Amino acid sequence: MGTIIKAEGLKKSFDGFEAVKGIDMEVEAGEIFGFLGPNGAGKTTSIRMLTTMVRPTSGKIIINGFSLDKDLTEAKASIGVCQQHISLDKDITVRQNIKHHAILHKMPAKEIGPRMGELSELMGLGPHMDKKVTELSGGWKRKTSIVCSIMHRPKILFLDEPTAGLDTKSRHMLWDMIRELNRSGTTIFLTTHYIEEAEDLCGRVAILNQGTIVALGSPKELCDSIGYITVEYSGDDGKKSMRQFPDRQSGKEFMAKLKEDTAMSLRKTTLEDVFLIATGEEYSEGGV
Numbered sequence: 001m002g003t004i005i006k007a008e009g010l011k012k013s014f015d016g017f018e019a020v021k022g023i024d025m026e027v028e029a030g031e032i033f034g035f036l037g038p039n040g041a042g043k044t045t046s047i048r049m050l051t052t053m054v055r056p057t058s059g060k061i062i063i064n065g066f067s068l069d070k071d072l073t074e075a076k077a078s079i080g081v082c083q084q085h086i087s088l089d090k091d092i093t094v095r096q097n098i099k100h101h102a103i104l105h106k107m108p109a110k111e112i113g114p115r116m117g118e119l120s121e122l123m124g125l126g127p128h129m130d131k132k133v134t135e136l137s138g139g140w141k142r143k144t145s146i147v148c149s150i151m152h153r154p155k156i157l158f159l160d161e162p163t164a165g166l167d168t169k170s171r172h173m174l175w176d177m178i179r180e181l182n183r184s185g186t187t188i189f190l191t192t193h194y195i196e197e198a199e200d201l202c203g204r205v206a207i208l209n210q211g212t213i214v215a216l217g218s219p220k221e222l223c224d225s226i227g228y229i230t231v232e233y234s235g236d237d238g239k240k241s242m243r244q245f246p247d248r249q250s251g252k253e254f255m256a257k258l259k260e261d262t263a264m265s266l267r268k269t270t271l272e273d274v275f276l277i278a279t280g281e282e283y284s285e286g287g288v
């Protein structure tokens with residue numbers, strides 16, 4: 001299949017503040033790739049660079065074989081973007097927004113109607129198609145924005161927190177849609193704050209912290225890298241701690257050494273544990 005997104009030494013500074021500090025990353029064609037990180041880690045800035053919306057301060061990007069320095073138009077034609085902060089034209093209808101988007105991406109006129117019908121049905125947008133964007137709830141705006149981003153059948157779809165603000169049913173529908181798009185050959189690059197979402201959907205994830213990739217691999221590889229088993233226990237001060245072990249037996253041996261009245265439990269390590277450790281958001285006593 002080969003590499004479809006490549007970033008080398010990607011950096012972005014705003015007035016001397018380095019928001020992205022040199023990212024090296026390759027995404028394979030056909031992957032669902034997750035980009036995780038706390039608020040302000042640099043996820044949106046990275047996506048904006050990868051999708052040609054913002055120029056990197058330095059570094060190189062290749063999208064679908066096209067360098068953003070040289071072949072911007074070809075690279076742009078390969079991607080669809082659903083931005084974190086929805087960028088629809090508020091004063092026109094949903095239908096008009098979708099149509100504008102299709103025209104902007106040079107879709108043949110005769111394909112626009114059928115494709116719009118197909119996608120509005122998939123997303124349940126039918127009753128809202130002739131409403132102005134200002135009349136829509138946040139969730140329907142998000143769905144409109146997603147339909148816009150996939151109208152032209154992009155090879156790569158960038159979704160910046162696509163499920164933020166969606167109700168449970170819509171979220172599940174969107175997951176199904178992402179899987180379906182991926183099955184039909186679209187590479188997906190996704191950011192999310194819902195770690196279980198990434199664990200469930202993504203073949204590989206990168207964890208970003210303060211502008212740097214601090215972990216990269218499949219959820220299983222990342223869990224195994226810190227220890228497949230996690231023991232949670234309360235310290236003498238009542239503070240909850242966790243520690244990782246390569247197997248159940250070593251976890252049990254550790255538990256046997258804890259004071260008898262200690263609250264403790266043993267479970268499989270999750271991607272959330274990896275995230276907390278990689279981003280330094282949770283104390284881990286010598287477990288890594």
Ligand SMILES: Nc1ncnc2c1ncn2[C@@H]1O[C@H](COP(=O)(O)OP(=O)(O)OP(=O)(O)O)[C@@H](O)[C@H]1O
Binds near residue numbers: 037039044
């Ligand atoms: N246009 C800008 N001008 C100045 N600083 C910016 C600009 N865009 C982003 N930043 C800063 O860069 C850092 C990274 O922001 P970014 O939006 O990429 O983070 P994020 O990982 O997407 O966060 P979130 O999870 O909150 O969406 C933040 O400190 C932010 O304040």
Ligand SMILES: [Mg+2]
Binds near residue numbers: 044045084
């Ligand atoms: Mg963001």
